[in-house]
Structure formats: structure tokens, C-alpha cells
Amino acid sequence: MELSRLAQNLGGSIIREMFNEALKLEDTISFTVGEPDFITPMPIIEEACRCWKKGMTHYTPNSGIPELRQAIAEYHADDLKPDPDNQIMVSCGATEAIQTALFTLVNPGEEVIVITPAWPNYFGQIGMCGGVMKTVSAREENNFIPDPDDIKAAVTDKTKAIILNSPSNPTGAVIDRDTLRAIADVLRNRDIYVIADEIYSRLVYSSEPYTSITSFEGMMEKTVYISGFSKMFAMTGWRLGYAVAEPEIIRNMTKLHENGASCLPAPSQLAAAYGLYHCQPEIEKMRASYLRRRNLICSLIEETPGLSVRRPQGAFYAFVNARELCNKTGLDSRGLCMDLLKKTGVVTVPGSGFGECGEGFIRLTYATSDENIVKGFGRIKSYVGGIK
Ligand code: PMP
Numbered sequence: 001m002e003l004s005r006l007a008q009n010l011g012g013s014i015i016r017e018m019f020n021e022a023l024k025l026e027d028t029i030s031f032t033v034g035e036p037d038f039i040t041p042m043p044i045i046e047e048a049c050r051c052w053k054k055g056m057t058h059y060t061p062n063s064g065i066p067e068l069r070q071a072i073a074e075y076h077a078d079d080l081k082p083d084p085d086n087q088i089m090v091s092c093g094a095t096e097a098i099q100t101a102l103f104t105l106v107n108p109g110e111e112v113i114v115i116t117p118a119w120p121n122y123f124g125q126i127g128m129c130g131g132v133m134k135t136v137s138a139r140e141e142n143n144f145i146p147d148p149d150d151i152k153a154a155v156t157d158k159t160k161a162i163i164l165n166s167p168s169n170p171t172g173a174v175i176d177r178d179t180l181r182a183i184a185d186v187l188r189n190r191d192i193y194v195i196a197d198e199i200y201s202r203l204v205y206s207s208e209p210y211t212s213i214t215s216f217e218g219m220m221e222k223t224v225y226i227s228g229f230s231k232m233f234a235m236t237g238w239r240l241g242y243a244v245a246e247p248e249i250i251r252n253m254t255k256l257h258e259n260g261a262s263c264l265p266a267p268s269q270l271a272a273a274y275g276l277y278h279c280q281p282e283i284e285k286m287r288a289s290y291l292r293r294r295n296l297i298c299s300l301i302e303e304t305p306g307l308s309v310r311r312p313q314g315a316f317y318a319f320v321n322a323r324e325l326c327n328k329t330g331l332d333s334r335g336l337c338m339d340l341l342k343k344t345g346v347v348t349v350p351g352s353g354f355g356e357c358g359e360g361f362i363r364l365t366y367a368t369s370d371e372n373i374v375k376g377f378g379r380i381k382s383y384v385g386g387i388k
Contacts, residue, residue, distance in 0.1 A: 010127060013120040014353025018337065022347040029376040030347040031364040034169055034317065036234035038289075041282040044233060047274040051267035060266050062258045063250065064090025064242065071273035072242055080214060080225060086247040089254050090269060092261035094199045094228035094241035099125050100256040101224040101243060102161070105193045106131040110160035115146045116355025117319065119169045119197075123355075134159070137357040140321065143310045144171035148182035155186070161193040164213055167200040170354045170363040171319040172294075172312020174204055177211040184216035194223040199241070200315040202232050202283050205291045210314075224249060231315075232283055233275045238268045290316050293366040293373060300377040301364075306384055316367040319351065323360040328387050333359055343386075344379040 002008075015032055022028045039045075063069070066084070073084035082088050091097035098121075106112055108130025114122050116135045126133045136154045138144040151162065164183070166175040175183070187194060196213050204210045214220045228241025243253060275282075294311070297318055301309045306324040326336055333350035340346050351361025366373060 006128065010124055013124070014334075015120065015349050017353075018341070018347055018349050021338070021341060022345075025341070025345055028341070028345040028347050029372055029379065031366070031368065031376060032347045032349055034315075034365050034367065035236040036231065036286065036316075036367045037369060038234040038286055040233055040235050040238070041275065041279045043279060044235070044271045044275045048267040048271035051270050056266040056270070058266070060263045060269065062263050063254045064088065064264065065266055065269045068269040068273045071276040072244070075276045076244065079212060080220065080244050082244045083247070087244055087250055089243045089250050089257060090264055091228070091241045091243060091257060092264060093230060093239045094197065094226050095121060096257065096261050097224075097226050097228070097241045097243040097253075098122070098163075098195060098197060099128065100253040100260070101195050101226065101245075101249075102126060102129045102131060103256050104249060104252045105195075105224070106160045109158070111156060111158045113151060113154050113159060113162040113192075114355075115151075115164065115168075117144070117168075117170050117351060117358040117361070118163070118355055119165060120353055122163055122165075131160070132158070135355055135357075137355070138168075138171065138173065139357075140310060140361075144168065144173035144319065145175055145179055146183070148179060148186050151183060152186045155190065155192065159190075159192050161195055162187065163195045163197060165197040166213075167204060167312075167314025168317075169200065169315055170317045170349070170351070170358070171310070172315050172317050173310075174206060174210070174313040175213075176208065180211055180213050181216060184213060184219050187222070188216075188218045192222070194219065195226060196223050197226045199227050199231055201227065203287055203290055203316060204314040205287075205294060206313045221246060224253075229272045229275065233272070233279060234286065235268075235272065235275075238272070240264060240268055240272050290367065293368075293370060294318070296370060297364065297366045297373050297377075300373065304377065304381055304384055306387070307380075316365055318364045318366060319358075320362050320364060321360065322351075322362050325384065325387060326360050333362055337362055340380070340383055344383050346376050346379050346383075 069084040351358030
């Protein structure tokens, strides 16, 4: 008997692989998994506890409890203006929203454009729905901002959707307004859906106001907007995300969700709604910490021989150019990360895990304490010093 080809062929994420490798060692310093080191703001935790104690232990509506959909609608009153009754679906993390969006939009054999370097789960998710991935590389010399002409060149008559992730995991690139306008111009009159993964939109460090692809004429109608609470409120473990789209898309996504995750617990949904109404200042406090850490990690990278970085404008990742070290050691980025881990206990993620064009880079997460960043770089610098 054989397991399904789908399951057998599905690759795991390199981020988890490095994470698991690190578990075998002692005294490691991790720059791997993209999750806030903060715990969820206490008022949100307390609200959830109150709800559990009241006995809210039952199934909930598939598309999310009305209170959370209402809170999301109010949160997006100035941009997406969704109807809480039929344009919002609450999901098991943004991960599941993206998966159900892909299943809803893409037939097997149809193409999905992904800007690489990209979050590796997109690769598996596209594979799961039988889609064919077409990659468009965002170049380092362009600060990892994709070129709209490259997107245009990647479009074929089989293109069904494009995933746009801004701010980006792993590069931290935030797509500027002019580029987004040009991308919207490429997509507007074509039958191509957009999956706009804007889960890091509250973690932006540039002075320019953040722009969403949905703000351009005709784009919201063809977009599934994805966000969630993992990064905004440091709620990764709560598994709560959401999608906003046209009613017909949400209705179909909800059918898939009903057959997969089904529904989410009432206490976590009510707690997230509470957060949207009452904990906005907490987001700003976390953002300010990430900004400080970004500046710290970037200066440490810049003063390390053989490493360089384009200052990330959002999220909490630095995508570090380590080509010089790869050349000197004769290792590829995967080999370099493994060598660094074994010799120093510092855990990083090879850039090649985010798409071929990520070869020669390593990703560091700076959602970790200043102390860890400084300690980690002490080790990285002595490792680099030992390379002849
Ligand atoms: N999109 C991107 C770009 C991410 O980096 C992540 C998490 N690392 C997600 C989506 C998924 O987030 P969630 O925890 O809400 O599933």
C-alpha cells in the first residue's frame, strides 16, 4: 500500500528543519522561527479566560462569530469596508485563509505567480491545490521590490492568481505605492486574482504611509485580503487569522473551511475582538521594539565582514547577503547555516529555502531580545573571523 502522491511529494519548510536541527544541540541562540518573543497582551488573555470560565466551549459559526466579524469590519472601516455578514471569514491562522483562498480560486494545472524570495508555505500550499507555481524574483539591487514588468512577463493564459506579500517574509521589503500602482495596472484588466498577504502591515518602519494593493481602483473586487492576529498581537499560538473578499469568494472559502478547520473557539475570537477595540497602543509598543531591534541587528550585520543587508522596512526579518562567506567556504547557504549552527549554536535559515534566488543569503529573525541579538552576533563574528 502506498501513501498519496500529494503527501509524499509535499516538502516541509526549511525553517522547521533548522528549528528541529537546533533542538539536538544545547546552548543555541535562535534567529529562526518568525514569531514575536512577546506574549499576547494581558487584557486579551484575560478576556479569553473570562470567556472560557463562562462556559464558551462549544462549536461556533463557520465563518467566525458575529462579534469578531463586526470588530474586523470596524477595524477596516477606512480601507476595505467589508460587510461583516458576508465578506469576512475567520480562519485557523492566516495560513488556513491562504490555503482556502488557493483552493477556492485555482484549479489543478492553473498557474499562480509568487514573488520570491517568499514564505515557503506558499510553495506547499500551491502544490496542495494542484496549482503550478511561477516565480518572479525580487532583486536585491531593487531592495527586493518586485518589478511590475517581470510580473507582466510571467503572466500566461494559464495564470489564475498572484500572491503579493507586503511587508515581506523573508526580505522585509514593503512594496511602495508607485510599484503597487504599476502592478495593479498589470492585473486590472486580466482575469487574475490577487491573494494579498498583508499579515505584517502593522509592522512597518518607513515614514511613508503603508499602501495596500486593495486601495487601487478595481483591485478589491479581485483580491482576497489576508491578515490575522499572530503578528499584530503576538498571538501565533492562538491560530487566528482572517480573509476579506467579495461575498461569492468568502461563501466558497467558508465551504472549504467548514470541511477542514470547521470553526474556531469562541473565547479566542472574542479575545481578538477585544484586542482590536482596546489594545491598539500595544501594537505600537511592539512595533517600536522591533524597530529598535532592526536597527541593532542591521548595524551588527553591517560591521561583520562578509555580510551585508538591505535595511528591512517592515515585518521582523533581515535577509542577509552572505555570498562572500559562501564563496570563501565553498558552502552553499544551507551548508553555511548548518556549519554556523554546529560550530556556534546560532540558528539561522538558509535563503535558498525561500526560492532559488535566495541562494547566497541567510534569514535572521529579529523578533528576539536585544541580549540574544548581541550574544548571537558575538558568536557569528568569531565564526566569520575563523574563515580564511
Ligand atoms: N504569511 C506570512 C508571510 C507569514 O510569515 C506567516 C507566518 N510566519 C503567515 C502568513 C501565517 O501566519 P498565521 O500564524 O496567522 O498562520
